[in-house]
Amino acid sequence: MPHNTITLHLVSEATGQTLDAVARACIAQFPNTEVRLRHWNLIRSRLQLRRVLRHIALDRGPVMSSLTDPALQADMEAGCVSLQVRLLDVLDNAVTFLTEETGETATRHPGGQYIMDENYYQRIEAMHYVLAHDDGQEADDLHDADLVLVGVSRVSKTPTCFYLANRGIKAANIPLVMGIEPPPALFTLKRPVIGLTIDPETLIEIRRTRLSQMMPNSRHSDPSADYAYIDLEKVQEELRWARRLCRHHNWPVIDVTRRSIEETSASILDLTSPQ
Known part of the structure; x- marks a missing residue:
């Protein structure tokens, strides 16, 4: 303390x-x-x-x-x-x-970094793009994306995309679900595709918290699906499957277990920046 x-x-x-x-x-x-x-x-x-x-x-x-x-x-x-x-x-x-x-005298202009220039409007456009392409939305229309994040449920794809949007980057994200084929557009994309993964135990804790926040008596609740969502063996299998998929398509993978969203985004920018 x-x-x-x-x-x-x-x-x-x-x-x-x-x-x-x-x-x-x-x-x-x-x-x-x-x-x-x-x-x-x-x-x-x-x-x-x-x-x-x-x-x-x-x-x-x-x-x-x-x-x-x-x-x-x-x-x-x-x-x-x-x-x-x-x-x-x-x-x-x-x-x-x-x-x-x-050798130049500073203007001493308050808030001088906050100007509505081209970069400002680029960030606004990127934010709109993230909203429209979050969690697999409009997955057949990814040609305008600067990059695409993929990963299983609850690996921080959405908040990372929003952080990147604040840097002016149009990022879409696609959930990887075992038994469901990812959208075909993902495999022909000319833009970078990056996978996010996480430690199984950490993911289970995140998912358990998410489930506890949802209405337990919802008529859409499926107890067997909820169990699979947080079962250690099934989560491990899910993560291994997602890694194999990324490896098969040569998509780099970032482990977000001990990374903040800012650190994850910095790694993404490092991977996608011109060498």
């Missing part, structure tokens, strides 16, 4: 996603400390910042900031000095470094 607890305030001029990602990556290195995150996003005026400082005074803790406006930065620093809490500006060193390297 954590030995101590702190409140960490994250103050951002934009959505706070970058700051949150940095904070969580750092927090993971301190397993003996419980860190409560307080998010203060879209802070773009001195009035808003004064409100944030009042809250920090009530729930004291260190502050990580990604403010880019010099006036807000100065007010943030003065406020933290007054409250006697530590402040870290996570962008300032990086901006200074790039200013020295490029």
Whole structure:
């Protein structure tokens, strides 16, 4: 159990996603400390910042900031000095470094990475594609996919596809079910096909949780099918069959057992990127 607890305030001029990602990556290195995150996003005026400082005074803790406006930065620093809490500006060193390297003065534009450019609309298009081609939907129409994920039920195909869509990648996913032939379009596809697999025991736990969340008295419930869904021998056989299918078609396979969706996606991007 954590030995101590702190409140960490994250103050951002934009959505706070970058700051949150940095904070969580750092927090993971301190397993003996419980860190409560307080998010203060879209802070773009001195009035808003004064409100944030009042809250920090009530729930004291260190502050990580990604403010880019010099006036807000100065007010943030003065406020933290007054409250006697530590402040870290996570962008300032990086901006200074790039200013020295490029010779260009930073624009200090809040949320500058969030612009509705070609990449933005590419991500939106990819998200629509994933929705339309999730879990075997429109499986005969995969020619527009950037890649296709295959695997047995509950190996994180769908969430991985959505994560990839946020990178602008149109990913379809096809479930592999023993006794049911995969869609023919899968075998003639010119795009990468990648299999996902997982440890049998881990898969059973995931499936058991899924079953417990479903209505037990559903009229569509099939006890024998539910048993096969979480029976160790049958799950092992199912996973072996899926691996053989991938091996037969030379589809690379990624084991997601101890991988987060982000790590799985990074492996997929590594496999599909030009060498």
